[in-house]
Amino acid sequence: MSAKQKTYGFGVDPALSTNHFYVVAPPAGNEPVQIYERYGWTDGEEQVLERSDILRLEISKHKWNLVRGDLTSEFNGRKAIRQGNDGSLVGYRRL
Structure with a gap:
């Protein structure tokens, strides 16, 4: 049995790819939310x-x-599909 890879957020595994999106959501106030591609x-x-x-x-x-x-539901669903936890036999769902 292989060890489970550590992932972050919605399944980012930096050992496979360092490309990811980073969300900056200020906890209070009306400051805008920013999404960066890294x-x-x-x-x-x-x-x-x-x-x-x-x-x-x-x-x-x-x-x-x-x-x-x-968005949370969609990306958690994609993560489950990649990890084989949703019972489906197909890859990614369309957003």
Whole structure:
């Protein structure tokens, strides 16, 4: 039996690919939520934004709260499919 790989967020495994999206969601106030695309992985548990990271989306906190639940469900579903935990026989679902 092989050891389970450590993943982060919605199944990011930096041993397979360092490309991932990083969401900055301020906990309070009305500051916008920012989503960055990153092509590198910062050593350690917490990721640190670098100059090379690309801001792909900035959305109001109100709009983020409207889509957050659906996005979480979708990405958790994709993670389950990749890990074989959903009982399906197919790969990725379309968003």
